[in-house]
Amino acid sequence: MHVPDGFIDAPVSLAAGAVAAGAVAVSLRGARRELAGPAGAGGLGEERTAPLAGLVAAFVFAVQMLNFPVAGGTSGHLLGGALAAVLVGPYTGVLCVSVVLLMQSVLFADGGLTALGVNITDMAVVAVPVAYGLFRALVRVLPRGRGAVTGAAFAAALVSVPAAAVAFTALYALGGTADVSLGKVFTAMVGVHVLIGLGEAAITALTVGAVLSVRPDLVYGARGVTAPLVLRDVTAAVPGGGTAATTEDAARADAEGAPAEGVPAEPAAVPAPVRGRSTRRVWLAGLATALVCAGVVSFYASADPDGLEKVAADQGIDEQAEEHGLADSPLADYGVADISDTRLSGGTAGVIGVGATLAVGTGVFVVVRRRRASAPAPAASASGADRDGH
Amino acid sequence: MHALPPHCKLVAVLCFVLAVVSTPREAVGAFAAYALLLAAVVRLARVPFRTWLGRLVIEVPFVAFAVLLPFVAEGPRVEWLGLSLSEPGLWGAWNVLAKGTLGVAASVLLAATTELRALLLGLQRLRLPPQLVQIASFMLRYGDLITDEMRRMRVARASRGFEARGVRHWGVLAKSAGALFIRSYERGERVHLAMLSRGYTGTVPVIDEVTATRAQWARTAVLPAAALAVCLAGWLLR
Known part of the structure; x- marks a missing residue:
């Protein structure tokens, strides 16, 4: 993915360099805030930035050398953008990936000097914020807990790699020097990078999970999700000897609303209320999954007619078939009318279709629930509909 | 060559690569001239040719891409050894290969003649934000x-x-x-x-300030100036 010199023409490379420089300047400012520590640490941010960001950059650099075997003797390596974003925050992530790219280009000739702007724009300025944005949104939507953080990290890493590929294709469209049609570049780049993204996603999620189980306080993306670590008195371990200080601590942990994991229950503490999974969260998570499936998976779905259509065409049945009354509708044939690229239009139509289905389904569900609430008698049939509806 | 100030070398390499990138791809002679220029500098710097060429291996993935180009690109096709190749694709492959290789060769030369620390000082001297350099x-x-x-x-x-x-x-x-x-x-x-605990306040004092004399700037400017001349010649004689 490191673009060499001469692949993108000079003006676009310079423009991308300007974009990259601006983004790095912004993230330098943001990284100070992020690395100041969870407690704010009283103005420590400024001077903590260099050692911490430097070590994280060294980590990203090292982890790119960690090879993960894929079947058949081939192996891949982590790109680390999404991982850095989840572990240390988006600004520091952009900063670290940019520094790694800078050093790789100056010291190891990996990625051209003039293409440095292009490389930073793709892999840091686009990939990292996309990953973090998606991660944040998913964490907010999914039920609280450790699984949500790893799941969101998986999705974020999965999307970040093709996003970088799309950004590259856009730069290629502006200033590519080879005469390959845009469609081919797009399909090849995104296709290959979805595969790479799958590996990246699995490793990122597993790594985030591993860090989360040892030092949950270090995972930037999980702040506010896991219980804050508190200092405890030794006396607190004695049953019935809970001091005022520990009671206060426990009360604070409860106030955060998070399950106090790994903390032995103590007599003075009020047990944290067990939260049921709220339907709204499950509902939103399902919606997100359906949208991703419709938008991304249908992108790769076969363009061939499905079995029935194929048989009909072979047998000449469809000669008699009349055009459907909705054939002129903007969504006919699972495509959006004014988008010429078939795959893109298929994906868009899929997303719109899921939205419409969902709206109808929710409508039915609401009606059924209202009826069930008013009349308990037809509860059996209503619960059946409930199951079908969801 | 090894003793030249790092920031001069960085600027020189960047200008050289820029000249290479903006050369029209039809000017085949120009790229040969660039290669000769680089080889001369490598000779002058007494970097062993073998290590210099050995470190070009980093470029291999993109060579694979360049080899694919003639098969997938559009445009008029030419027959060669029974294969149907796209003519613009061949030019594109040549373009990527030539410019990419020259860029990598120039960067490898820079890295081979400059210490890591000096390189960082050079970057700082070139007004990169001190935090970034740190x-x-x-x-x-x-x-x-x-x-x-x-x-x-x-x-x-x-x-x-x-x-x-x-x-x-x-x-x-x-x-x-x-x-x-x-x-x-x-x-x-x-x-x-x-x-x-050793008194760090957010900035690291620069002890060995690197400066460049006019003569040093002039000496480092030789390579990019020659490259610029070749580039202009390439445009004029196209």
Whole structure:
């Protein structure tokens, strides 16, 4: 993915360099805030930035050398953008990936000097914020807990790699020097990078999970999700000897609303209320999954007619078939009318279709629930509909 | 060559590569001239040709891409050894290969004649934000350490009979990556505290200020100036 010199023409490379420089300047400012520590640490941010960001950059650099075997003797390596974003925050992530790219280009000739702007724009300025944005949104939507953080990290890493590929294709469209049609570049780049993204996603999620189980306080993306670590008195371990200080601590942990994991229950503490999974969260998570499936998976779905259509065409049945009354509708044939690229239009139509289905389904569900609430008698049939509806 | 100030060399290499990139691809002679120029400088700097060429291997993935280009590009086709190749594709492949290789060769030359630390000082001298240079210097200083830590974990895994063979072993490797992150981050915190206790206030004093005399600038300007001349000649004689 490191673009060499001469692949993108000079003006676009310079423009991308300007974009990259601006983004790095912004993230330098943001990284100070992020690395100041969870407690704010009283103005420590400024001077903590260099050692911490430097070590994280060294980590990203090292982890790119960690090879993960894929079947058949081939192996891949982590790109680390999404991982850095989840572990240390988006600004520091952009900063670290940019520094790694800078050093790789100056010291190891990996990625051209003039293409440095292009490389930073793709892999840091686009990939990292996309990953973090998606991660944040998913964490907010999914039920609280450790699984949500790893799941969101998986999705974020999965999307970040093709996003970088799309950004590259856009730069290629502006200033590519080879005469390959845009469609081919797009399909090849995104296709290959979805595969790479799958590996990246699995490793990122597993790594985030591993860090989360040892030092949950270090995972930037999980702040506010896991219980804050508190200092405890030794006396607190004695049953019935809970001091005022520990009671206060426990009360604070409860106030955060998070399950106090790994903390032995103590007599003075009020047990944290067990939260049921709220339907709204499950509902939103399902919606997100359906949208991703419709938008991304249908992108790769076969363009061939499905079995029935194929048989009909072979047998000449469809000669008699009349055009459907909705054939002129903007969504006919699972495509959006004014988008010429078939795959893109298929994906868009899929997303719109899921939205419409969902709206109808929710409508039915609401009606059924209202009826069930008013009349308990037809509860059996209503619960059946409930199951079908969801 | 080794003694020239690092920031002069950085500017020179950047200008050289810019000249190469903006040369029209039909000017085949120009690229030969660039290669000769670089070879002359390598000779002058007494960098062994073998190491210089050996480090060009980094470019291999993109060579594979360039080889594919003639097959997938559009435009009129030419027959060659029974293969149907696209003519613009061939030009595109040549373009990527020639410019990419020259760029890599120039960067390798820069890296071979300049110390890491000098390179960072040069970047700072070129008005890169000092914070960025500091981050990069920390990364380089601790990069070997972190890589070594990773290697030790690999040895530890191997000595317990682990061998990563497929997707099923990703979990173990990811746990190593997680442990590596925790170790690096905690080391960063310790380094920060150690620096604080030695009076660190957010900036590292620059002790050896690098400056360049006019003569040094003139000497480093020879390569990009020659490249610029070749580039202009390439445009005029097209």
